Amino acid sequence: MVLRYPLFLIIGIPVVVLLMAALHFFRQKRSFKGGIKAANTKIVKELPEYKKIKIFQIAITIVMELALCVSLISSLYLMARPSKIETLNNGVKKRDIFLCMDVSYSIYELNLELVDNLEDVVRGLDGDRFGVSIYNTSTVLYVPMTDDYDFVIQKLEEIKEYFVLQEEYMSDFGDYEYLHEIPEQKIDRYYELREKLDYYDAGTLVNNMSKGSSLIGEGLASCLYSFPHIEDAERTRIIIMSTDNDQQERGRPLLELPEAADMCKKNGVVIFGLFPNKEVFTNGTTIGDYDTEKSQFKTAVEKTGGKFYEQSATLTVSDIVKDIQAQEAMEVDEIVIRKSIDQPKIPFIILFISLTVFFIMGVILVI
Numbered sequence: 001m002v003l004r005y006p007l008f009l010i011i012g013i014p015v016v017v018l019l020m021a022a023l024h025f026f027r028q029k030r031s032f033k034g035g036i037k038a039a040n041t042k043i044v045k046e047l048p049e050y051k052k053i054k055i056f057q058i059a060i061t062i063v064m065e066l067a068l069c070v071s072l073i074s075s076l077y078l079m080a081r082p083s084k085i086e087t088l089n090n091g092v093k094k095r096d097i098f099l100c101m102d103v104s105y106s107i108y109e110l111n112l113e114l115v116d117n118l119e120d121v122v123r124g125l126d127g128d129r130f131g132v133s134i135y136n137t138s139t140v141l142y143v144p145m146t147d148d149y150d151f152v153i154q155k156l157e158e159i160k161e162y163f164v165l166q167e168e169y170m171s172d173f174g175d176y177e178y179l180h181e182i183p184e185q186k187i188d189r190y191y192e193l194r195e196k197l198d199y200y201d202a203g204t205l206v207n208n209m210s211k212g213s214s215l216i217g218e219g220l221a222s223c224l225y226s227f228p229h230i231e232d233a234e235r236t237r238i239i240i241m242s243t244d245n246d247q248q249e250r251g252r253p254l255l256e257l258p259e260a261a262d263m264c265k266k267n268g269v270v271i272f273g274l275f276p277n278k279e280v281f282t283n284g285t286t287i288g289d290y291d292t293e294k295s296q297f298k299t300a301v302e303k304t305g306g307k308f309y310e311q312s313a314t315l316t317v318s319d320i321v322k323d324i325q326a327q328e329a330m331e332v333d334e335i336v337i338r339k340s341i342d343q344p345k346i347p348f349i350i351l352f353i354s355l356t357v358f359f360i361m362g363v364i365l366v367i
């Protein structure tokens with residue numbers, strides 16, 4: 001425990017002592033200053049009842065003076081600001097992890113399982129920072145890099161609902177090419193689903209009619225430059241990327257996947273790539289060749305020093321996430337933060353009690 005302003009006590013306590021001494025001195029010096037004197041007071045003063053009242057009054061006065069003295073010293077102590085110094089060590093073996101998801105409707109199953117497993121990972125983080133970037137035609141920074149894990153989990157829960165809606169949409173309406181083909185009994189649910197899905201799609205499908213969809217390279221590059229201080233090489237940076245790599249562009253994208261992977265490698269960012277199995281790939285809205293897309297994505301991921309995973313019956317998303325979680329974090333410089341935290345609780349309680357006692361004794365004295 002330390003005092004920020006000890007002069008309040010150093011100067012204040014002697015002043016309080018002097019005031020109390022002066023009070024007693026002038027009380028003793030009080031003398032008769034005129035008026036009518038009562039006769040035979042000596043007899044009254046020797047009565048037992050008088051002595052009891054006199055002792056009671058003296059005791060009350062002493063208690064009041066002590067309470068007043070304690071309250072003054074407590075006030076001085078509060079003015080001196082009692083504090084404790086807390087030392088926090090930050091920055092050792094910390095990671096920045098970005099979840100980068102292709103949210104096109106072809107891989108909702110992979111995304112749903114991935115988000116579900118990552119919630120437990122986020123709950124176990126300690127000092128690492130986490131962010132979420134989603135993309136299709138355009139990118140949305142869904143969760144900026146943060147160590148507010150409750151907020152991250154809340155946002156993961158919200159986006160999980162997005163993938164559940166995608167699943168229902170593709171299951172119930174994915175086979176209909178035109179609106180008039182949807183049965184009348186399903187049309188209300190269709191519009192309800194579309195309204196909810198459009199809320200999420202609005203940010204990720206900007207200019208999709210002219211640019212196309214699933215622009216993988218642009219999505220990865222946008223996620224890369226969402227890292228704070230990308231030029232700072234003192235933290236381990238990881239991108240967990242899920243995609244089927246089925247780019248359906250309608251014009252030349254700003255960046256292709258190999259170029260974006262080169263940028264990640266240059267900035268020391270490692271990619272862990274999650275690719276759907278062949279059944280999921282072919283059941284979706286993909287138009288590319290499975291082996292070709294997988295090979296290209298695998299090459300881009302491994303170029304950064306990361307690992308490529310293909311979801312299968314023997315390798316689940318849960319296993320992949322555990323493997324990523326086990327990756328050693330970079331050793332970084334230790335950051336020591338010293339914080340001064342006020343500790344007013346005890347002196348405030350003492351002040352409150354002493355003033356309460358002073359007030360009660362004053363009331364008793366008057367009565």
